[in-house]
Amino acid sequence: MTLRQTLHALPRDARDTLFLLCVIAWVIAPQVNVLPVWASLLAGGLLLWRGWLAWKGRPLPTRWVLAIPLILAVGGTLYTHRTILGRDAGVTLIVMLLALKMLELRARRDAMVVFFLGFFTMLSNFFFSQSLFTAAAMLVALLGLLAALVNAHMPVGRPPLAQTLRTAGTMALLGAPIMAALFMLFPRMAPLWGMPSDTMAGRSGLSGVMKVGNIAELALDDSVAMRVRFDTPNGAPPPQSDLYFRGPVFGAFDGVEWHPLGARSGDMLQSSPSTLANLQVRGEPVRYEVTLEAHQRPWLLLLDAAATKPAISGMDTLMTQDLQWLTNRPITAVVRYKAESHPDFSHGPSAPTPRLRAYTELPASFNPRTLALAQQMRNDPQIAPNPAQNNAEALVNAALVRLRTGGYTYTLEPGVYGQHTADEFWFDRKAGFCEHIASSFVVLMRALDIPARIVTGYQGGDRNPVDGLWTVRQSDAHAWAEVWLAGRGWVRVDPTGAVAPGRTGAFERLRAPQGALAAAMGTVLSPGLAQNLRAMWEAVNNSWNQWVLNYTQSRQLDLLKALGFEAPSWQDLTMVLGFLIIFAALAGMAWSLWERSQHDPWLRLLARARQRLARAGLVLSPTLPPRAMAERVQAQFGAPAAAVADWLLRLERLRYAPQPDTEWSHLRREFNTLPWPPASKH
Template identity: 75%
Template sequence: MSLRQTLHALPRDARDTLFLLVVIAWVIAPQVNVLPAWASLLAAGLMLWRGWLAFTGRPLPTRWVLAVPLVIAVAGTLYTHRTILGRDAGVTLIVMLLALKMLELRARRDALVVFFLGFFTMLSNFFFSQSLFTAAAMLVALLGLLTALVNAHMPVGRPPLSQALRTAGTMALLGAPIMAALFMLFPRMAPLWGMPADNLTGRSGLSGTMKIGDMAEIALDDRVAIRLRFEGDERSIPPQSVLYFRGPVMTGFDGREWQAEPFREDSPWAARVAVPANLKVSGPAVRYEVTLEPQRQPWLMVLEATPEAPTLPNMQAYMTQDLQWMTARPITEVLRYQAVSYPSFRHGPTTSSRQLRVHTELPPGFNPRTLELATQMRADPTLTNADTQQLVDAVLQRLRTGGYSYSLDPGVFGEHTADEFWFDRKEGFCEHISSAFVVLMRALDVPARIVTGYQGGERNPVDGYWIVRNADAHAWAEVWMESRGWVRVDPTGAVSPGRIGAFQRLRAPQGAFATAMGTVISPGLAQNLRAVWEAVNNSWNQWVLNYTQSRQLDLLKSLGFESPSWQDLTMVLGILIIVAALGGMGWSLWERSQHDPWLRLLARARQRLARAGLVVPDTLPPRAMAERVQAQFGAPAAAVAEWLLRLERVRYAPHPETALGDLRREFRSIAWPKQ
């Protein structure tokens, strides 16, 4: 016997339970990566147990037996999260309760509780991710839960699940316009609007420190970090070689790790911007719109250099003396903003000062051979009276001609990272090269520092947006020059010019699965498919996740409102709901008028008899129904049998509408039999 035949032979309760278990598993599955491992295993075990009981027809466990996994679930939540409140602990508990409730599914009331918990668990998926993939998966979950709910309200017979699915799909389609109206017009009032996103577990990206070798790990992450849409034509878009997105600026160095000023939410802004950046821009401006993926950091990624604050929704931005644009709190949701940058700029002090000495400090006892190299360079007759630019050129020339190479995996560096790069390994990723360059420049008594961010980008041919990935994370250097201020120097370009100009990235070696897929799908087709998917995902970000209150108000302006407010949004939404309700009422009245009122009254009588335990076929006429009523219920149901006989006579009366009204009134007052 095949699996399909086996399932078809099961009782209806077992079939419906197995279908509901599949739907609940689909609802819970996206949260496996955020739930504690014990919670995922316990939920899977409980649902497999329930499925086995349904398949074999065994009785459900008693409440005393269920108390054991309940205690384990609560204790595990307290042990893992140290509380039962909050998002993470709450979602863990709700998943556990949903799985446990499936083992208590005895009556209709229990089923309604399961449906309620299922819908709530489905909603909780958006607490962790609001991506297009999550939305699509939850749309399938919604149809599944609605199908199970409709099926539970079909108590008679063994209706096919396809029938319940059609009804559920119709319900979803009818509710779609209302859902769209609520999405577009429901006032978004911060901070009530939005999903909590206080934990981005597993999300890679830039940070306030740069340990030598860590940035190569980011290069393994091919996810999108930034999307850009430039204004103007193709001629206004800067070349890839000047697309530097400025992030944390590293000044402190302990021999292994570079550090930026730590971000603290309680730090006063005035203290962070006390030293002016002295930014001076020139040349044509580049106007663009950024869609920044959340990485739980306060840095706004903008092109160097941006003199004015980017236009942000519901928050402010400020620039530090290091030319970093930041927000007052970490960015934990997809953020869209506009900015204006100038690729030609100068910044920083133009004359030497005591504050610059911090940029020449090196930790004692580290990189002795690099310090000796600096002494030798200073003793070189050609560099005796060299200025900073000549020293920079000399170091870059050494990188070009000294046999150095650009590598994603140069191995683990030891204690003296600069020494190993300059004299031993002679290969490294961008942070190895930039760090060794800055250490040597500081040893030459030249103020220098590390700047991290992203460099380059690629244009998506489908939607025209430029995409910058986590794999495009980059580290470069800045040196201070008299009368010029801080000047960008990218030593990686001296080792591998293609990394900067031709946008040639080092890619991680593919695994066995990716290699196998490469033999099935051509690289060109795979690239085109990825471009289409990223364009679709970008549209989701632009039109759904970034549908802010300002865009709501712009919608009202297009409808004729001069100065719209959230009160206007509420009014328009209320009017639409009233119109929809009146339209639904009118459609219902029209729909009822299109059906035979005599058949509707007969169907109501058939439903009343079914509640009393007498199920009659739809094709049975009233006279035969009256005979069955008398046979099953006897004299107490004589009035019902007489009412059915009168209903049959009315069908053939010359003016049935008058008598039908009397029968309709008697229908409500007659004593129908009860089970």
């Protein structure tokens, strides 16, 4: 017996239960990577157990037996999340309760609870991902849950799955206009409108500290960090050497990690940031629009250097004295903002200040050979002919020459660095990724008593040929240095460019070795085809981000302006939405009346005959056929009602006639001319 025959032979209850189990598994599957391992295994085991019971026709477990996995689920949630409140703990619990509820699915009331939990779990997937793929998967889940709900309301017979799926699809299509109207017009009032986020787990992107080696890990991640649309005639970006998107700036080094310098009074510049940061810009600005992916951090990524606030809806922004732009809350969803940057700029004090001393500090007992190298360079008359004078620029150039000519290489796999990272880079390994190079360079600069710091962010990107947007990936993460020079302020120095000029000049990226799956796909698809498919998918995904995820209140108000509102507000949104709901209700009422008119006209005509006879005192059962009704009419009213009895007999024959339309209109007109018995006085 084939599997299809076996499924067809199963009882109706078992078949519906197996279908519902498949739908629940589909709803839970996208959360496997965010659920604790034990929760995924326990939920999967419970669903398999329930499926085995339905397949074998075995009885469901008792409540005492179910108490064991329930206690394990609650205990595991408390142990893993240290609470049963919050997003992550709540999702874990709801998934476990859904799996457990399937094991006590005995009555329709239990089924309704399962459907409620299923719809809620389906929505909880969007707490972790709002991608187009997740939306498509949850649309399939919605149709599955609706089909299971239709099955639950069809207790008689054995309706085929195709029929229930058609009914579910029709329900979804009928509700789609209402859902679209609610999406477009329901007021988005922060902070109520947004995705909850109670942890920093699972973030991808730059970090708040820099440990030598962590940016190399980002280079293995090819996911999109942001997309940029440049406001130029052809959408072309600035020169490659200017594409530095500024992120966290690190000025404190403990020998192992780089940290931002502690915030001081005046560091956060909310008004006149250009003046307080000693920022001077020259020339025409580069105007662009950024769509930034969620990274769970409060920083914005902008090209160096932005002198004015970026325009971002619903968030306040400020700039620090090291030119980093921050928001008033973490970026937990895709955001879009417009900005202006000046590639030609200078910033920082032009003369030494006490604050600059913090950028020359180094931890004791670290990198002694680098300190000795610095002393040697200061005493070298070819580099510093007059030690009494400021030779900072000459020392910087000498360090860059050493990188160019000293046999240093740019690699993703330099090996594990030990305690003295700068010493190992300069003298032993002579190989590293951008943060190895930048960190070692800044340590050397500080040993030379030159103020220096590390800037992290993204450098470069590539243009999507489908939509023309400039795509910056996590693999474009980069670290560079800034040194302070008297009379010039802070100056960008990218030591990686000295080791590998192609990294910043021609956007030559180091690529991680391909896995077995990627290598196998490479034998099936040509590189050009794979690149085109990827560009198409990313363009579609970007459209989803722009038009769905980034549909903010400002765009809602723009919609009202297009409809004729001069100064729309959220109250106007509510009013328009209310009118649409009233219109939808009236349309639904009209549809209901029309649908009622489309019901079986033969039954409606028979019901009218029954009502006429009831007014004459002859009350007949609704299940009585026309022939039996004719017999009752003749028995009670005699010969005067013979025409009515004959009409009823002809109505019954019409029901089974091969071409009923030929007599239908005649019988319907005759109904009003029949000698119906007079209405009873009682």
